[in-house]
Amino acid sequence: MKTESRLEKVLASGNLAVTSECGPPRGALPDKVREKAEMLRGYVDAVNVTDNQTAMVRMSSFAACVIIKQMGLDPILQMVTRDRNRLAMQADILGAYAHGIDTMLCLSGDHPYFGDHPQAMNVHDIDSIQFVQMVHQMREEGKFMGGGDILNPPKMFIGAAANPFADPFELRVARLAKKAKAGTDFVQTQCIYNLDKFELWMKGVRDRGLHEKVHILAGITPMKTAGMARYMKNKVPGMDVPDEVVDRMAGVPKEKMAEEGIKICVESIQRLKEVKGVSGFHIMAIEWEQKVPEIVEKAGLYPRPENL
């Protein structure tokens, strides 16, 4: 084992891992964090805690991770290169590790253009791949990016994002290879609605043996309404929602849409379970965390492994 991460143990045991996410509140509301995380207890192996997602100010991922850790759950510290330079990032990694947070996700982050502070200077001192390299070096060599020795180096289990649906498609496997080379242990993918395209990407991944270097957690997001499906199809960059999915959501009465969304999501998981190289699922139920237990159960991913 490279780390103490529970997620690493689950993946090493050969079980399909399940992660979900918790978006911290836009206010100093610790109970809100607890409330969201509590819904996930027992149903997931680790909880991603987003870092100013969509470039909107929220409680810091680090602080919310500490709250979740204190609840006896396993948080995944998300961190974006948009808001911090390499000094701040390394400092927060040390701090988080000192609080027992041992798993993180290295991202570049949504551009401030999309958020509530478009006036902000975006930092981007390093990019997501260099970020992975940095955390890997901290763990494996016990050195800061600047070369200095770290006292008690943080041993982070290192995650990154992968979007099989962005362009150019022909680079998407190569980009995963780059992330693997940089030292990524696991990736969580963009929400998958176009399963054919995902399977095509996975074939490319397997052809290069990348699934043996990096654990791939397939990203799943249940749709609440047909409107949400349309919005994701048309407005969210890098999202691939086929017409069939939109039509299927739109084809049921309004009061049945949520149910249909969950059904689509469970069917997707069932199909993706059969795809060689998929090591688990990352269920992103945006502001709909209470549905995660149901999805996990219906998808046959419950109970979660214990005593690893």
Place this chain on the structure above:
Amino acid sequence: MEQFEPVVVAFCCHYCAYTAADMAGSKRLAYPANVNIVRVPCSGKVDAIHLMKAFEKGADGVYVAGCLEGDCHFKNGNTQVARRVAYVKRLLDEIGIGGKRLEMFYMSAGMGERFARIATEMTEKIRDLGPNPVKSALNKKKGKAVA
């Protein structure tokens, strides 16, 4: 108070609007004497500074008359000046003169009626808008010089 007689400057392309003005004359079509024609070899020859200086020197209204779209003798002088006119209109708005005092028109050499109609309409529009606000300052300056 005597009636306001606007001074209108029309930059007319030699190949179209200027000939159209001739045509209007020979057809005995009346148009206001307020319109002062400046003949240019192509409407595209009219620069932003010419338009500005016309207003600065006291014109109440200015327009550029070029060939119909696609018919410019020099390929696209008319469309180029149209963009310049749009730019100067915004500038005139910014400084409080008003972009409405400046316009762009297109016509062919044979359109004597159109020339006369535009000259009349533009003069009436400027009459409604009233004098160029720089004029009062200009008059004051002249008065002072005389005194």
Place this chain on the structure above:
Amino acid sequence: MITAERKPLEEIIASVKPFQRILLVGCNECVTVCAAGGRKEVGLLASALQMHFMTEGKTIDIKEITLERQCDPEYVEELNVHMDQADAVLSMACGCGVQEIARRYREKPVFPAVNTKFMGASERQGVWAERCQGCGDCLLGLTGGICPIARCSKRLLNGPCGGSTTGKCEISPEVDCVWQLIWDRLKALGMQDRYEDITPAKNWQTGRGGGPRKIIREDLAE
């Protein structure tokens, strides 16, 4: 070249309002090429300001002059003969020119009439786009001659991110995804293999991160 855009008239008017005699100074270099502060724009601005103040019943004296280069002391010297007759200077040069005037004429207020934007190139008539951020350590040799620092919204040295869609950046369909451009170019050059080399974290010391910069050429410096 360095690109610039004229400031809103309202802002320019407010800055020169307290003064009677204005020296309006253009520059024959970059700002002439990008049509922001050359001789033509100096003429237009002078006329616009003059008219504006006339509508307020006031006439001001504007002396128009366009220097060969406003960022070079020897050309700025040409203003000496006009400075006595000026209460304030309004500069249409980039920020470098404004500062050179401020440095040379310490007791004279100087105001910028343009916003200096970026180092860029002309994409077509009337359109200029950012090309370089002067990082001080050019990496164009690695990226097919296309700069991700200046042209990627997230400055990714190992792109593209997950927001690249049909060759466009996630922030706007008007912005090209520079990593799509780089990839296309690497392919055209038969250099696809290079893509998987990880470009290490940038040393920003050679850029603005290292503080204000200076070049000293020993063989030329006096």
